[in-house]
Amino acid sequence: MDVVNQLVASGQFTVVKQPLGFIKVLQWFFAIFAFSTCGGYSGVFRLSVECSNRSESNLNIEVEFGYPFRLHQVWFDAPSCKGEETERLFLVGDNSSSAEFFVTIGVFSFLYSMAAMSVYVFLLEKYREGNKGAQADFIVTAVFTFMWLVSSSAWAKGLSDVKRATDPDDVINLIPACDREENHCKEIHEPVVSGLNTSVAFGFCNLVLWAGNLWFIFKETGWLASFSGTYMPSAEKQPAPDSFGQPGYGQEGYGQDPYTASQGGYQPDYGQQGGGYEGGGYNQGVYGQGEPTSYSNEM
Structure with missing residues (x-):
């Protein structure tokens, strides 16, 4: 507590009130929301298969799925309506690559934002000395901006595939017993994917934050002054x-x-x-x- 009080008294935390530090704090929070809403997701949907022989029916088939969305490994048992035998069926699709990539970018963004804020607060003079720290910060921020664009776009496409593969109406088409008219199949409960929609929204919010932060870091690099110093209008030539x-x-x-x-x-x-x-x-x-x-x- 004494160290924190000394830093507050010396004005070290004033950088948080500036755009350079304030946006880094926002990046830190939004990165947490992005990877947690995707990586911590778990959903379930239910459907029923009513056979012509009621004793062979299953009116509450529950299917659970979640991160990393390797749906081809998610299975459930459905009645065959040919006796008491059941058939083991698997969902379709593997969206683990886009989901894991999105979560990985979120975790590394969280770690880098936390490290950058520590440098801003404790080593701001070293950061601005010779502009080397700002230039490295600009390059890393540009890389993360591009990665957020790629990962958010890939995960948005992956989420669309997850929604289609876990739609109970589409899953019913995988059950052979539902192809016969004497049997009745229907959905009972659809999966709630609002958390996954939020993760995509947070991904693109991170893209905006990291892209906007490039300008404020660019002003710290000294490149702007060097560019303006070499320019001489033609009217001022000797x-x-x-x-x-x-x-x-x-x-x-x-x-x-x-x-x-x-x-x-x-x-x-x-x-x-x-x-x-x-x-x-x-x-x-x-x-x-x-x-x-x-x-x-x-x-």
């Missing part, structure tokens, strides 16, 4: 360098006024036409061509 190895910014260059370059505006020329004070006046070529440049010329 300009090509000029002949001096510097980034180019158009043909005008750094020292030229873009407005005057594009509009043909005033561009003073210093030095090409006797500008400055050495030629006798300031910018002679621009401001004073043809005018006197000194007082001696006026005199």
Whole structure:
């Protein structure tokens, strides 16, 4: 209790309130419901065979079956209506492979969910260190997602075969005495398969939970950041360098006024036409061509 109280006080269990941990808890519970409703199932149905000679009849034939649904090994004794002799008959079908596969995936999902929750609570820093733990978690979760899809689909088909093989109306067709019109055969009680229907529903619920958990684990792997970091929109690409190895910014260059370059505006020329004070006046070529440049010329 002291360890649990210390973990609660330090905030270790806050991960359970986050989607990453909360979905793992749901996976843990739904995995239990899935394999328990299938693996713990046991059903029974009853039918009656009334012969023309009432003393040879059996009005309460009870047939039991259950997991792993090897129905070809389930037998019952039915009257032959030819004396007191009975005939041993077997049901049809073997659905153990799909049922055992479904239960196996449920058990391993339960164990992995419990182990992952322990890591989240006690070793969360190690889990996030270098993203290695999250990446392994993502791969395993993806595998379980695919396995839930396969196992749930296979068990849904297997359950359909189980229902058909244990339908009393179909089982009656297996009894030779019921083929004669003087004998009367009917069902008394059908098997209750609501628990098996629930197991299929829990199987597909697990598929949704494990598939949805992939996104939250993917955000912990760091792959999303690496993908977004390598992308650069075309509008943000740097300009090509000029002949001096510097980034180019158009043909005008750094020292030229873009407005005057594009509009043909005033561009003073210093030095090409006797500008400055050495030629006798300031910018002679621009401001004073043809005018006197000194007082001696006026005199």
